[in-house]
Every structure is written in C-alpha cells, then in structure tokens.
Amino acid sequence: MQDVTVLPHGVSKGNFLKAITEFREIVGPEYVKTDDEHIIQYTKIMVPDDEAKHTPSGILAPASVEEIQRILAVCNKYKVPVWTISTGRNLGYGSAAPATRGQMVLDLRRMNKIIEVDAELCYALVEPGVTYKQLYDYIHERNLPLWLSMPLPSAIAGPVGNTLDRGVGYTPYGEHFLFSCGMEVILANGELLRTGMGGIPNSNTWQVFKWGYGPYLDGIFTQSNFGIVTKMGFWLMPKPPVYKPFGVQFDNEADIVKIIDTIRPLRIANVIPSPVWVSHGLWDVAVMNKRADVYGKPGRMPDDVAEALIRKQGIGIWNVFTALMGTEEQVAVNWKMVEGAFKALGGKILVEEDVGDDPVFQYRKSMFSGTPTLREFGMYNWRGGGGSQWFAPVAQARGSETLKQMKMCKQTLDEYGIDYTAVFIVGWRDMHHVVDLLYDRTDPEEMRKAHDCYAKLLRQFAAEGYGIYRTSIAFMDEVADTFGPVKKDVNRRIKRALDPNGILSPGKSGIHI
Template sequence: MASKFIALPKGVSEKTFEAAIAEFRSILGQDSVLVTAEQLAPYIKTMMPVPDADHTPSAALQATTVEQIQKIVAVCNKYTVPIWMISTGRNFGYGSAAPAERGQVVLDLKRMNRILEVDPDLCFALVEPGVTYKQLYDYIQEHKYPLWLSCPAPSAIAGPTGNTLDRGVGYTPYGEHFLFACGMEVVLANGEVLRTGMGSLPKSNTWQVFKWGYGPYLDGIFTQSNYGIVTKFGFWLMPAPPAFKPFVIQYENEDDIVEIVETIRPLRISGVIPNAIVIAHALYEAPTKAKRSDYVTGTGAITDDAVRQIMKDHKLGAWNVYAALYGTQEQIDVNWKIVTDSFSKSGKAKILTEQEAADDPAFQYRAALMRGDMTLKEFSLYNWRGGGGSMWFAPVSQARGSETLKQMAMTKRILGKYGLDYSGEFIVGMRDMHHIVDVLYDKTDPAMTKAAYQCFDELLTEFSNEGYGTYRVNTAFMDKVAHTYGPVQRHVHKTLKEALDPNGILAPGKSGIR
C-alpha cells in the first residue's frame, strides 16, 4: 500500500509518524505542517552529486515562536522523530535546505524573522534566525544608523544566524563572523531555553556586549553542531567609517601567488589592511563577464590557453587581489602608501583603485561586499557551466605563499583528472587562508555527476592526508570530513550529543555527529 508520505524518518513507522504529524498540526496549524511532494519541493533539490532522494524530508514544520519549538521537540522526543533545522534555508553548495538524511523533518525557522534590537551606540544587533542580511540592511538604512554589516557573498538572501552558525565569513574588517557573535538563545533537546553568556543573568543588559559570561564558554558548541536550536542571535556591527577605499591588484602569472601572500601576510597581521583579503583566480571572476561555452566546448577541463584568452578579453589577472582601507582619510592616505610600496617592489603588480576599475562588474560586486552592501553577483558562478551542480571545497592553510601554491597545484591536478575546472579563491585572514573552490558540474549529466562525486571525495582524501583540514562541507560528505579530525574529537562530540540530546532528535548527522 502506498504511503501517505513521500518519505519516513529512519526507524519510525507510518502509523507513528502519522500520530506525530497530528500533534505537529495541533501546535502549528494545518497550513504550517507540509507533507505533500509539491509542498516539500523547496526542501528536496540539492546541488550535490548524489540522488536528491537521499535527502528527501518526510515533512517540514514552519514555526514562528520559541514556545512552538519547545512543544515540537517534546513531540519529537515522544515519537523519536528527527528534525533538521534551517534558518533561511539557502546554503547553496553546502546542501541547500534539504536534510542530511532521508526522512528527517525540516524545522524551517524563516518565519521567525523579527529584528529584536539594533543599538547604534554600542553597535550590535539581536535577531531571530529567519532574518536575512537584506532585511537587516534595509532596517539599518531606514533608521539611518551609521552601521555596516559583514555579509557572505550571496548577501541579500542569506542570514546572519545561519551563516555564523556554520562559521561562514565576510569581507569587511568584521568578516570572521563568529568572532563578532555575542549571545545566543538556544532551545535544547529537552525543551529548556538556554541564554548563553550574560543572557543567563536575570535583568542583564550586557548580553550583546560581553561575550563570556561566567564559567565555560558555551556559544561555540552550538556552531556546526546539532546540540540545540538557536532562536535568538546577537552580534556586533561595524561603525560606518568616515572613508573607504576599495582596490584590486592584478598579477599575470599563477605562480605569482607566492609573492602575493608573502606581501599580504604582514599587512594583515599588523592591521594595515583590516579586512579579509580575497585572492581570486581568473576563472572565479570570469563568470561575471562570460560563459564557459564562449571559450571551450566538449569534455575535459578548460585549457590554459583559453584561460589566457579570457584574461585578455575581460581585463583579468591570473590572480585578482581585492582589499580595502577604512578609517579617516588621513589614516587611509598613510596606509595606502604602505600598501602601494609593499606591492610595487617586484614590479609585477597592477594596482587599480575605484577610479580605474569602477565599470568592471567583478570589481563592483567585490567592492559592495567589502562595504557590507547587498549583492547576488557571485551566483554568476552557476551560469559558468550550467546544469545546477555545485559543491564548495574549503580547506584551510597557513598564510604562506608556499602553502598556497601547493594547495592550488593539488586542486588543479585532481579537478583536471575528472575534467573539471579550477574555480577558486583564497581568503586571507589574520594568519590563515580559507581556500574556497567551487566544484562546478552539470548535474543533468550522469557521467559528470559521478565524476564530480569521485573528484570531491579525492580532494578531501588527499588534502586531509597532507594535513589540510576542511572547515565546512556539504551534507553528503559530513561524515568523511568528521573522520579526518580523528577519533578523540569525534568521541567528545558524541559525548556532548548523548548528554544534551539522548534521543538523537536534533539534526542527526550534522557535522558527522549522531
């Protein structure tokens, strides 16, 4: 007999699940409990090279209050129904809105979208998980607050809660997002509500200004984990600087990456350049101006000759270094001289300011990100090859030129083996680099989809063997990445899980934790 549901939670019978759905409806109302294939379509489609059926949810719950979430987790514990929590539900290239495992119930928090507080003097915000960067940006603009956001590349549709909880990054001086988080409200698996840090103190007015509170610092365990459901999130905002100077520095050869990083590192560590610097490869920037089919057809990775032609046609460097200066004009003038003197020593750098690069679409969207403006331009990447396949590969290295060259060579070799292009950038933090590579493929092509899976698996294997840890990954490869960090860390994660969620109802499989 055909089931009433398009999927069922692992180990839960249809009769039991039907009883759980009835209780969910009594909590949320009929229209906020989604079970049909049509209703669940937004929660099914992924960009990963695995069957979407592997990540099909059994239902989706659209909660609006903390009290509803408390009642939902009680039902989940009663029937051992697992839920997969999402905030805005975008997460493109990392799993989208689909759960980690087939049959999990999606707990969709996008309707919890109140901006609870923005303080223009102390420069902080307190929001619910469904608030998007665009919503908060508009709020700040409407109130004429002199504050800037720090956003990930798809800024307009992403949200600060989800991005920070997955330890995403941005491009202003506040770009290490979790570093600027301050205070969370969390519904635990037993229904209790925890306010971290100073929020646990009755009548506290320092919840969003002092991170630590008293005793062990807890906020970190609720990032990239399944230990609780974050329902309020506090974070610091950047005061709008009196002046802002974005710039791009282009280099013509791939092996110039060594010089680039060796030049950048002291400028970042000393704070001369205060924001996360992006070193974008030509093929990462090319989709803002061209399509792959304009230069190459057929199978195999794009050729070096084609990349050179793209660079020539669209005025790109092999590497395009994006950064900015912030502060008073006097501060910027002093630091600009230090920057230009540092990059000019070898004679290889082509330094362009806003005046020279203002009409360049790649520069426009990079400059927007570095001042916290809204943009969706990076989604041009998905038009490069087409076919809807994308996985972000994100290993970390020290900020050393030799490390960068080694990682790029490894990545290009493995991608080329499977006929895929290198579309990558390095984001230079204070002492580390995030190496961000979009593994783009045509998901409508079964052979390419199989190759993309094998390619990504090999990237993770080879990089971990070389000691390069991946800091974030899509849901299809979470177990593999967790394994690379060793048995002791996994045991600690499991111990915390068993203590906080003994029935295993919260996002089983998240970050490899069950």
C-alpha cells in the same frame, strides 16, 4: 490527512501520523507539510549526491520559541527528528535539505524579528529568519551609521544560519562567529539556554561581553546538532568615515606566492583591516561567461587556454581585492604602505578614481562594504545544470602553501575533468582556499565525477595535514573522520548527553548518537 512520502527512520506510519496531528495542533495545519509539492522545494540541492538520500519527511514552520519547545516534546515522544534551518540558503553545502533522509525540516523563516539594533554599542539581536537584506534595509531606513558583514548570497541568506555554519563575509567583521555575542538556544529536552551573560536575569551585557562565566558554550552550537538557536547577538561595525576599496591584478600564476607573502604582514598588523580576496582569473571568467561559448572541449580547461581567455577579458591571472578604511589620515598612511608594497611586486593597482563605474569593481566595492548583491551567481551559467560543491581547505597564509595546494587540486581536477575556479581568501593568519567544483547536475556521469573528485581531494588534502573549514550534507561523515576519532567520540558523548533520542539534525557535521 496529507500524503506521507518518506517516513523517519525507525518510526511507524501510525506514530508518524500521530506526530503530524500533534504538530498541526501546535503550529496550525498550514505550517505542517508532508506532500511532495512542498517537500520538493526543500530537496533541491546543488551538491553531488542523490536527492533521495536527503529527502525530508515534511516541513514544520513554527513562529515562536514556545511552539518549538512543544514540537520537541512531540519529537521526543515519537522519535521524529527535525533538521533546523534559519533562512535555508546553504547553497553548495546542501541548501535546505537534511544530512539524512527522513527528517522534518524545521524552517525558522517565520521567526524573523529584528529584536534590537543598538547604534551606540553597535550590535544587533535577531531571530533566525532575519535576512541580511532585511537588516540592511532596517539600518538604512533609520540612517544608522553601521555596517553589516555578509556572505556573497547576502540578500537571500541570513546572519544566524551563516554564523552557525561558521561562514564568512568581507568587512573587518568578516569572521562571523568571532563577532557573534550571545545566543538563545533550545535544547532537545525543551530547556532554554542563554549563553554568555544571558544567564543573568535582566542582564544588559548579553550582546557586549561574549564569555560569561565558566566554559564558553557558544562554539558547541555551531556546525553541530546540540541545540536550536532562536536568537543570536552579533556586533556591527561603525560606518567608517573614509572607505577605500582597491584591486591589484597580476599577470602570472606563480605570482601568487609573492602576493600572499606581501599580504600576510599587512593583514596580521591590521594595516589592511578586511579579509583579502585573491581570485584566480578563471573564477572571474566563469562568473561572466558560459563555458560552451568560450571553450567547447571536455576535461579541465588547460592552463594555457585559461590564461589566454583571462587576458582577453582584461583581468589578471590573479585578482586581489580588499579595502582600507578609517579617518582620512589613517587611510592615507596605510595606503602609502599598501600601494608601495604592491607596486614593488609589479601588480596593476586599480582604484576607483581610475576605473570609475567599472561593474566588477563596483560589485566588489559593495561586497567589501556589506551591501547586498548576487553577482557571483553568474558562476552557475559556466557549466549550466546547477551543480556546485565547495571544496574549502584551510591553509596557513604563506605563499608556499598556495602553490602546493593549487598543484594538488589541479592534479585531481584533471582526473575528473573539472575546472580550477578558485579563490584564496586571506583571513588573518589563515587562508580559505575555496574551490567551486562546478558541474552539470542533470548529467549523472558529471555528478558522479564531482562527487568522487571531492572525496579524493578530501583524502589527499587530509594526508598532507590539511582540513576543510566546512562541508556539505554529502560529506559530513567523511570530513568528521579527517579530524580524528577522539574529536568524533567527544562530539558523540556530548550529543548523547544533550539529545539522547537523537531528534536534532542527525548527521550534521558527522555527529550521530
């Protein structure tokens, strides 16, 4: 019998050991772990919270739908909760660790079949353990004229987990949940639900028509704990004949207002088909440098110091990046409009013909065409110590919002001595204002400050009417509170109806029974 370090809440040791024995019979002993050595790999978090609050009771790695159904029968019998991960790279949001201590992590990495890629209708159907890299290789080995959209940790993360947490990528299909089509979900009682057209036996439209009949259910299985998704379909983009990535640099912080007001109409009209990345220069400086090498003092880096550093690196105070695509004629027409608009603002336009193989340009070119890279991880050398918590409020895509949100952020970051490393990502009508709170996780005082800083930002932004698009295991209850008691109560009522024993990912998105 293996060691037991952490018991699930309210479960006796005797019952837990019985559950473990039954889990082993289902998946085989090598796929059930409760010892420290294995648990520790699932407890490594970047977010500012005590690991002890998120330590799992063990790990379960099933290989099939049928094994999960049998696991859930055992979970219901002994009230042992499972925290589902697909590829488990939710970095800066909790990685693979559960929202609350004492859950079995249900690691679906072994379920990694690419079930179907249809190059005519341009869709894929995959299992949860499939990574973006795996799918990318599959498409390229077969020379299929298709593009993927992926988040920055592309190579190591996967479409099912990313989409279920409502993550984003950088091609025109970058709003990933919008482009998902059809899910297979195991409910807490073991029933298998296929959403959309998947309920019709032998349907061949599951991956081409999202809505099915009656209430559209897919949304309730994202950022939630109402089911375990075991298959997900999503649309792939046809590879465009012409791809024209470009950047524009701006030299003043206040330029952000006109930048966003210029992008908005071009983006809403789809003249620019992709999301638009507008990073503050300090973000790019942080990716390329260690803070201690360029600035030795504690406290938030003052704006004048940051601006001098940014200029020294030859980048903009704001760095726009996005891409046009289509036929040669389409790109030419749209480029005329886009180039004209950015020239009128006085930005420095960067196109491949001029910058050649500049590594930053080439990296962003890959990112905007769905090619796996991991360059952005350079961020974690800035402070060192592996601490990161994303603060990501949503804003209207209006210039005036940027200055307001930036000012609010900087005031609070000043209090806690954290740098403003941030990017505005313009979706369509919205922006995700993504601020990476970078801190040294090995220093308890820095961790406390990062934690309190996030909590204060959250309260302040909510008081001004702003919500965030996603959060980490450290703040799920607090964020749920910002969306109001009725939303919370509806979530709880759905949870009680679908999972009366509360065995699926308790605490996810602040949802408890």
